[in-house]
Amino acid sequence: xxxxxxxxxxxxxxxLMTLLSAKTRASIQKLLKELPxxxxxxxxxxxxxxxxxxxxxxxxWIPVGRDRGNAGRIQLAGDPYNPSAExxxxxxxxxxxxxxxxxxxxxxxxxxxxxxxxxxxxYFKLPRLDLIPRTRDKDARRTLEDRLREVRRLLVMRLExxxxxxxxxxxxxxxxxxxxxxxxxxxxxxxxNTDKADKPYLxxxxxxxxxxxxxxxxxxVIVSRRSPQFLEGKADGIGWTIVRKIVPxxxxxxxxxxxxxxxxxxxxxxxxxxxxxxxxxxxTMFRHVGYDFGRQGSAVARTLFYALNHVLFSPVLPYDxxxxxxxxxxxxxxAYRLARQTATLEKDGKTxxxxxxxxxxxAASI
Amino acid sequence: MMTSGTEVTTLEPPQSDLGTIGVRVVVLPRKLDGxxxxxxxxxxxxxxxxxLSEGGSSPVASYLERPKTGKLCCVFLVNGxxxxxxxxxxxxxxxxxxxxxxxxxxxxxxxxxRPEALGELMQGSRQGFYRGRxxxxxxxxxxxxxxxxxxxxxxxxxxxxxxxxxxxxxxxxKDALDTLIESHHQYADHVVSGKGDESGAQDANDVLGSAAxxxxxxxxxxxxxxxxxxxxxxxxxxxxxxSLWLKPGVERFWVITSEPLDAxxxxxxFTYALDSKVPELHISEERLQxxxxxxxxxxxxxxxxxxxxxxxxxxxxxxxxxGYQEPRQLAVALTMKPPTPVIDPVLVDDPxxxxxxxxxxxxxxLGGADTHVRIRWNGSDDLTLxxxxxxxxxxxxxxxTRAGLPSTFSQPRKGRFSxxxxxxxxxxxxxxxxxxxxxxxxNGKTLTTAFDAVVAExxxxxxxEPRLIAGNVPVGASRRPPYELKLVERENxxxxxxxxxxxxxxxxxxxxxxxxxxxxxxxxxxxxxxxLEAFRKFLVARKLTENxxxxxxxxxxxxxxxxxxxxFQSAQTLIGKEDEAPERPPTPQEQRSEIHRVSMxxxxxxxxxx
Numbered sequence: 001x002x003x004x005x006x007x008x009x010x011x012x013x014x015x016l017m018t019l020l021s022a023k024t025r026a027s028i029q030k031l032l033k034e035l036p037x038x039x040x041x042x043x044x045x046x047x048x049x050x051x052x053x054x055x056x057x058x059x060x061w062i063p064v065g066r067d068r069g070n071a072g073r074i075q076l077a078g079d080p081y082n083p084s085a086e087x088x089x090x091x092x093x094x095x096x097x098x099x100x101x102x103x104x105x106x107x108x109x110x111x112x113x114x115x116x117x118x119x120x121x122x123y124f125k126l127p128r129l130d131l132i133p134r135t136r137d138k139d140a141r142r143t144l145e146d147r148l149r150e151v152r153r154l155l156v157m158r159l160e161x162x163x164x165x166x167x168x169x170x171x172x173x174x175x176x177x178x179x180x181x182x183x184x185x186x187x188x189x190x191x192x193n194t195d196k197a198d199k200p201y202l203x204x205x206x207x208x209x210x211x212x213x214x215x216x217x218x219x220x221v222i223v224s225r226r227s228p229q230f231l232e233g234k235a236d237g238i239g240w241t242i243v244r245k246i247v248p249x250x251x252x253x254x255x256x257x258x259x260x261x262x263x264x265x266x267x268x269x270x271x272x273x274x275x276x277x278x279x280x281x282x283x284t285m286f287r288h289v290g291y292d293f294g295r296q297g298s299a300v301a302r303t304l305f306y307a308l309n310h311v312l313f314s315p316v317l318p319y320d321x322x323x324x325x326x327x328x329x330x331x332x333x334x335a336y337r338l339a340r341q342t343a344t345l346e347k348d349g350k351t352x353x354x355x356x357x358x359x360x361x362x363a364a365s366i
Numbered sequence: 367m368m369t370s371g372t373e374v375t376t377l378e379p380p381q382s383d384l385g386t387i388g389v390r391v392v393v394l395p396r397k398l399d400g401x402x403x404x405x406x407x408x409x410x411x412x413x414x415x416x417x418l419s420e421g422g423s424s425p426v427a428s429y430l431e432r433p434k435t436g437k438l439c440c441v442f443l444v445n446g447x448x449x450x451x452x453x454x455x456x457x458x459x460x461x462x463x464x465x466x467x468x469x470x471x472x473x474x475x476x477x478x479x480r481p482e483a484l485g486e487l488m489q490g491s492r493q494g495f496y497r498g499r500x501x502x503x504x505x506x507x508x509x510x511x512x513x514x515x516x517x518x519x520x521x522x523x524x525x526x527x528x529x530x531x532x533x534x535x536x537x538x539x540k541d542a543l544d545t546l547i548e549s550h551h552q553y554a555d556h557v558v559s560g561k562g563d564e565s566g567a568q569d570a571n572d573v574l575g576s577a578a579x580x581x582x583x584x585x586x587x588x589x590x591x592x593x594x595x596x597x598x599x600x601x602x603x604x605x606x607x608x609s610l611w612l613k614p615g616v617e618r619f620w621v622i623t624s625e626p627l628d629a630x631x632x633x634x635x636f637t638y639a640l641d642s643k644v645p646e647l648h649i650s651e652e653r654l655q656x657x658x659x660x661x662x663x664x665x666x667x668x669x670x671x672x673x674x675x676x677x678x679x680x681x682x683x684x685x686x687x688x689g690y691q692e693p694r695q696l697a698v699a700l701t702m703k704p705p706t707p708v709i710d711p712v713l714v715d716d717p718x719x720x721x722x723x724x725x726x727x728x729x730x731x732l733g734g735a736d737t738h739v740r741i742r743w744n745g746s747d748d749l750t751l752x753x754x755x756x757x758x759x760x761x762x763x764x765x766x767t768r769a770g771l772p773s774t775f776s777q778p779r780k781g782r783f784s785x786x787x788x789x790x791x792x793x794x795x796x797x798x799x800x801x802x803x804x805x806x807x808x809n810g811k812t813l814t815t816a817f818d819a820v821v822a823e824x825x826x827x828x829x830x831e832p833r834l835i836a837g838n839v840p841v842g843a844s845r846r847p848p849y850e851l852k853l854v855e856r857e858n859x860x861x862x863x864x865x866x867x868x869x870x871x872x873x874x875x876x877x878x879x880x881x882x883x884x885x886x887x888x889x890x891x892x893x894x895x896x897x898l899e900a901f902r903k904f905l906v907a908r909k910l911t912e913n914x915x916x917x918x919x920x921x922x923x924x925x926x927x928x929x930x931x932x933x934f935q936s937a938q939t940l941i942g943k944e945d946e947a948p949e950r951p952p953t954p955q956e957q958r959s960e961i962h963r964v965s966m967x968x969x970x971x972x973x974x975x976x
Contacts, residue, residue, distance in 0.1 A: 076493075085447065115477065117446075127751065127752045128446075130390075134747075135751065136747055137748055140748070203445045203447070306430070306432060307432065310429075310430060310441075310448060311431070311448050312446060312447055312448070313441050313447070313448045313473065314475070316446050333446065335390070335443075335446075338392050342392060345394070345395060351395055351521070351524075352393065352394060353393040353518070354779075355779070356388065356390040357388065357774045358388060358775050358776070359386035359774065360388075360507065360786070362383070362385060362386065362483075363384065363507075364500070364503045
């Protein structure tokens with residue numbers, strides 16, 4: 001089994017704890033000072049000879065997607081909420097992919113679900129979420145709501161605000177398939193290298209929506225662990241890295257770079273022990289630190305609830321949002337909230353309309 | 367929305383099929399006035415588990431991206447993610463539902479579009495759809511689906527009627543005073559005094575009242591085959607209807623205004639009468655700046671004999687406008703009966719019938735928007751829900767002219783749903799079409815129905831016009847004497863209009879001028895009375911909003927005017943009866959003291975009120 005050559009500090013169990021608790025710019029900067037990081041001016045990555053100037057045993061800044069001109073593909077969002085939603089979409093896909101791979105493990109000839117919703121129905125027994133409040137059979141509705149509660153826990157977004165530094169951090173943690181340390185650079189840190197197009201049950205198409213979160217934050221901490229059933233010969237462990245924006249002196253073309261352990265782009269890995277395994281269940285965590293919401297204070301927490309529900313208007317999977325508090329808000333999308341509201345109003349005898357028209361053909365000639 | 371496996375089959379699917387869309391439309395009830403004022407910070411659907419909200423002013427505010435500033439009430443979803451949105455200008459301008467714009471959300475699911483069409487729509491930046499031919503096709507289909515939706519049209523009409531009643535203007539004080547007078551005099555004698563603005567230069571006998579009627583020519587908005595041509599203004603109503611159903615114990619509004627609207631200020635008299643008296647029917651009138659509202663309420667006693675239902679009468683409204691000889695009339699037929707109890711249909715998991723409930727032949731209207739054909743069945747709604755529904759529907763046009771294309775079904779709600787039918791450009795007026803509908807369930811079980819339709823054009827009914835007709839007009843007393851409201855300021859204190867012809871002082875609260883041949887009763891408030899001035903400063907110091915201050919001053923004015931009015935009425939009853947009555951008419955000084963006392967009491971009360 002191949003292993004990632006990771007210096008001891010970078011791969012120590014303490015490293016995992018440090019990463020999981022780093023939620024402010026200051027804590028990340030402190031960590032970077034302690035790590036053997038080669039300054040971005042001392043090592044300049046090139047796609048033709050990435051090993052040139054590489055200092056073994058240290059971590060180096062490599063452009064995300066191994067594309068020096070990546071800023072144009074990352075700085076796409078015009079709004080702080082859309083990138084977070086894209087990350088949630090990534091999380092949903094990881095959860096669905098895990099279910100699909102489990103299915104294939106048991107039945108290699110199982111046909112592929114033809115849409116994300118079909119996949120969710122097949123693997124999680126959930127219909128489109130806004131149909132749940134409209135299900136008239138009480139027992140059936142209660143069963144679906146219970147299932148909704150269980151599934152929600154697989155994907156969590158956590159907003160935290162540090163009063164001293166005034167830093168927001170946004171963490172998206174999924175219990176999906178995760179990535180082996182050796183594959184993190186080819187998957188989570190790729191830009192546009194997607195294998196989703198031939199998987200109709202996945203959501204994204206362009207393979208880069210989530211990367212816009214790098215532009216919305218000062219630092220992004222990425223930690224991922226592959227579900228052990230699907231290592232496909234890769235070394236087990238917990239891959240991690242940190243992403244930040246680099247603005248080279250005297251140049252006006254910034255780029256986004258991550259910490260790599262090897263010239264081929266592989267990220268550092270933490271050895272899997274009984275302790276680290278319990279600290280980080282399979283799946284992926286993206287934590288975006290110093291997130292720019294454009295304004296400070298508690299209003300962000302309130303707005304996030306509405307904004308995410310609107311952007312992910314009818315999400316294929318539910319998720320939990322911890323918006324600067326210990327108790328989660330169940331996030332089912334505005335379509336669900338509307339359906340629940342109209343069902344309640346109808347029960348109260350209010351005049352309300354909630355009418356769905358079934359699929360209808362769109363003809364260009366009409 | 368892939369909510370159901372409902373299929374819509376046509377004899378020949380369009381060649382340029384770009385895929386399918388699902389449409390969902392939601393209209394929430396209007397918020398209560400208090401909530402609309404912006405004080406409601408909680409979405410009404412929040413559960414204990416959910417977050418606090420930012421308040422918004424419209425019913426859909428908490429369902430927008432940002433409750434206070436969100437605009438996207440029409441969203442386009444790809445895999446549940448919003449990729450495009452439109453604001454309520456679409457609802458107003460494209461769909462024509464002006465009054466639903468703050469209560470309506472439209473959700474369009476484009477997952478069913480063909481991959482190549484989706485590829486044309488979606489942008490890598492997620493900054494909205496590319497607004498090219500695919501977008502245009504989706505947009506057109508959306509409009510066709512919703513524009514002629516009878517349920518939306520009904521809600522729009524109801525909302526329009528509700529909004530009319532909310533209109534209020536500068537005459538708030540006068541309206542409040544009218545209400546006070548009306549309520550005070552509901553059981554009192556009706557009197558007529560004075561001339562002037564309200565009654566116009568008419569003889570007292572001509573003033574409209576609510577007593578007996580006399581034959582007279584009058585003007586109404588009618589078709590041109592009735593009466594003789596006449597001229598505007600005429601009376602019109604909201605809702606624009608010739609009949610109203612009154613449910614026992616439920617108040618309904620009938621809003622009357624003029625056409626043209628700007629003729630309303632020239633209204634000299636306004637009254638109403640019933641063709642046959644219904645003692646249980648209570649009617650109250652409220653005047654606003656540009657309209658009058660009649661509140662109608664049928665309150666039968668507990669022992670009302672139900673065999674008497676339906677109770678019917680006709681309510682006629684009469685008005686005179688200054689400068690026009692003939693009164694204007696507007697009539698509405700009233701039917702009073704309790705609602706037939708709505709019994710939820712018995713819906714089963716193994717349905718046994720499906721039928722078309724729209725009257726046949728169903729008119730399929732030319733003009734672009736889909737026709738909604740109503741259908742009923744006795745299957746549970748849940749049977750058609752979900753990606754793999756147990757029952758699906760299919761519709762076909764059986765006629766070879768291919769003029770009608772079933773486009774979609776709405777989701778069944780309590781067993782009722784609609785088939786939407788669009789017309790091809792080849793459709794010709796008068797074409798007869800036949801459609802069949804098949805519901806397919808488990809084990810191949812099917813239910814079928816069929817309906818005939820005819821391609822029709824909405825007839826342009828000749829617009830009604832003012833017509834002079836013979837009728838009966840109430841004569842007698844006016845409900846209240848005409849009056850004029852005035853304010854006097856410090857600079858005009860020496861005009862001699864205080865009680866007894868005296869000049870005004872800082873202690874004078876108000877006074878009235880008796881009606882004359884040329885002028886109605888004039889009620890005057892001293893705007894610069896010292897105590898009132900102090901009260902205004904007090905309100906400002908309490909940092910009340912401009913509207914709150916205005917409301918309190920309006921309240922003060924209307925009550926002082928009302929008391930003046932009562933003082934005048936009281937004095938009138940004693941004039942000429944000095945020898946008989948135990949009381950003599952008050953002296954100007956006594957009247958001055960009386961209104962001062964009332965004014966001070968009011969101000970003191972309002973200072974301690976919250």
